Amino acid sequence: MKIFYLGNLKSGTTSFQRYEALKRLNHEVYAKDPYEKFQNIFNGKLRHFHFYSGYRFIQKKINEWIKEVIESNFNPDIIWVNSGELFGSKSIKILKNLNKPILLYNNDDPTGNISRWRFASLLKAIPYYSLCVVMREINISEFKNRGAVNVLRITMSYDEIEHRPLDFSCNIQSNYLSDVAFIGTWMRHEKRDKFLTELIKLGIPISIWGSRWQKSKYWKILKPYYKGGALSGRSYVTAIQGAKLCLGLLCKSNRDLHTTRSLEVPYAGGLLCAERTSEHQNMYKEGEEAIFWSDAKECAKVCNELLLNETLRERIRLAGMKKVRSLKVGNEDICQKILDEVNYKCLNKQ
The missing domain is CATH 3.40.50.2000 (Glycogen Phosphorylase B;)
Structure with missing residues (x-):
């Protein structure tokens, strides 16, 4: 499967771990990192302002960047948006021009009261995703109330490679x-x-x-x-x-x-x-x-x-x-479960 992956690709992040897991499952993954592209914004003096305003004031730049990256020759089967905090409704509408299922994977609690300012842009985009993947039972109804078409609830996960145990014969420092x-x-x-x-x-x-x-x-x-x-x-x-x-x-x-x-x-x-x-x-x-x-x-x-x-x-x-x-809750297990859900609920309907 060809996957267009949008997320944080910094080594060690949970987003990077999922990206690596998808590759280990032998999928062809074309990835772009908006956090690297706009690192001057995230590291600049106004980083807290953008965070607390839900990235509303950089949506034009985000949308221009998305238009640029989808002009490549890569023709994915699905689009995987990790976190999604940076992407508003117009961003997802632009991605929908590829005419492929778009899934949102979010580890956080964007529909909870304490997070709504940070995820202001994402919340408006929920109806435009083909599948929203959430971590909490309470998120299911909250996402549906905001217009989500399909919602899949999963657990958190470990990474099969990143978190593998050390050889127990090794002496720990x-x-x-x-x-x-x-x-x-x-x-x-x-x-x-x-x-x-x-x-x-x-x-x-x-x-x-x-x-x-x-x-x-x-x-x-x-x-x-x-x-x-x-x-x-x-x-x-x-x-x-x-x-x-x-x-x-x-x-x-x-x-x-x-x-x-x-x-x-x-x-x-x-x-x-x-x-x-x-x-x-x-x-x-x-x-x-x-x-x-x-x-x-x-x-x-x-x-x-x-x-x-x-x-x-x-x-x-x-x-x-x-x-x-x-429990089968490694990143590879969870990623495969999500892809199976996309295949069943989204790809089969196209």
Whole structure:
């Protein structure tokens, strides 16, 4: 299948991982990166303005660029738009001139209240996509209410190559060894810093990797437990495998009931210790394939118990690794599921 892929192609991004997965499935993928094309806008002084205005004021430039890229000789079978935050309704109408199905894949929560300013352009374009791929059950009705023709709900995914475990015979560098690790970004309204501070006060030996933690009002407490900036690739996998337990914190503003960490951690060989939700409990048997908790106090309790029981930790970790593979939620699996849906609902109708 020939696929015209529009998304972020920076190495390490989830968008790049999906692009690579499509190629591994032996599709012919012609890709263009609008983020690279307009990097002067995204890195310039007005980047926050454009972000918070939903990219409304650069739509003319975006549309001119789309006209340029579709004038190539590439004749795709489908068009895959990843994220879609940059493309308004006119952008998708231009792409429709190719007379091919156009699918939107969005990991975020564009129909949630907190995201609507960022996705203002995308929201107007929803009716013009042939298929919208979403991550949350609640997104299905919200997308349909905004005019979506077809909606497919999937889970988040790990990447079969990017997140593959290290050879367990390898010695992990000491700077990646930890008891309880959290790998993720500080977010202003998510209260992750408050939660981790509570764990520290309860005596849990935390190790933190990620961006922007210096912005936290709890930074003085967190600083001794901070190990470094954002991790990706082999460093990310090494930190997961080097931890006895890996915390999975949700993004509440995105209405998450699971995240990519929910799948990446067990796949990479870590033991997932995450917030108890209906989706986590549907994925893993609690206490057998992953560990769940409802608040800092319960989290500290289960962490302390597991840190003292290596045999139990190893049994749960191995069971989690086995279970996540049985779920068939790697990027290749998910991409194939999406393409099958496009073929069934869109290509067969043309």
